[in-house]
């Protein structure tokens with residue numbers, strides 16, 4: 001039986017293919033879970049099995065957005081420690097975070113996923129590194145929340161084993177043992193990782209950061225990931241304090257430390273990478289190590305401005321990240337297209353730092369590359385998975401903007417008329433089709449209050 005087809009036509013299209021091909025008015029044909037055709041003008045009239053024909057007049061079609069760094073659980077600890085830099089912010093929040101349980105994490109995952117999905121994210125990721133004893137099956141509940149919402153997903157199974165007694169930043173009661181973290185990570189891979197090209201769920205190995213993880217956990221986690229054929233993720237070079245920590249404890253900067261523990265390579269991506277010198281950037285480029293650029297979080301925590309134009313010029317793969325919503329309360333990725341462009345223009349490259357098309361590429365194809373999935377997602381091309389977004393740009397916020405891509409990147413957040421993941425609609429006319437937004441708003445508020453009560457009781 002031939003696959004059923006969805007036809008979208010009469011819209012502007014930014015394919016984000018290798019040539020940045022765009023159409024002022026074009027069509028996309030989806031067959032099953034794949035893109036069958038993309039081109040100028042109306043779609044062919046004689047297609048079989050068309051179940052839906054969408055008039056995209058007044059819209060821009062782009063690849064779905066790919067988020068490369070997040071911490072879902074933070075959805076229920078937003079608005080706290082508002083005026084702190086990273087280390088003080090972490091120390092303020094660890095005691096609350098250490099009290100999370102499965103019910104809270106499920107609600108927080110739903111909130112995080114819903115917020116991103118309604119803003120055009122089709123591939124999400126969650127770096128979850130807080131695993132209190134007796135908290136329940138946190139990995140399982142996060143994976144289930146993403147599957148129920150129909151969002152393509154990578155769970156980066158995080159861990160911490162360097163508590164304050166071992167010179168680390170998190171309190172001892174918030175960390176796992178080395179062996180416990182490795183065993184639980186391996187079990188999560190065995191239970192949930194799907195290596196197939198169409199996979200809706202992937203797992204990565206993700207010890208949290210140099211200041212919360214032992215050298216031995218970093219080394220053994222790299223070995224585990226490579227034995228299992230999964231990707232590696234962590235935080236790197238986020239702040240000057242982290243640089244100082246690494247120099248004092250290990251006698252080298254973060255990038256050299258990562259290299260010494262097996263943590264540079266084309267199967268690795270790191271969040272932030274704000275404080276990188278020329279040789280750090282060259283090491284990332286030489287090894288193909290990817291970067292999740294999180295401009296709002298870096299601004300919120302006063303971390304600094306990552307050298308994205310220099311990374312791109314050197315050939316480093318770069319995607320965008322929301323980061324956890326305790327350091328980026330908005331929880332949206334489409335606004336990060338604009339923020340990446342604006343914040344990088346405040347750096348040394350000024351107006352030549354990033355243009356609108358480069359910003360869109362970071363949020364789509366760049367993210368797909370960082371997650372190791374650029375062969376199948378990240379651009380609108382025949383044969384790729386049908387993850388795409390139809391943005392409305394003929395409303396009050398966008399209709400007078402000369403260029404559709406500038407409307408999306410520089411204008412106010414564009415409403416999502418349709419978002420497809422794997423060929424299935426997850427957003428229609430700005431609302432989630434796969435979950436009840438109002439119910440999620442209530443549940444997340446209730447769980448945030450429950451966590452605050454438990455944390456206050458100590």
Ligand SMILES: [Zn+2]
Nearest residue numbers: 235271323324
């Ligand atoms: Zn983070």
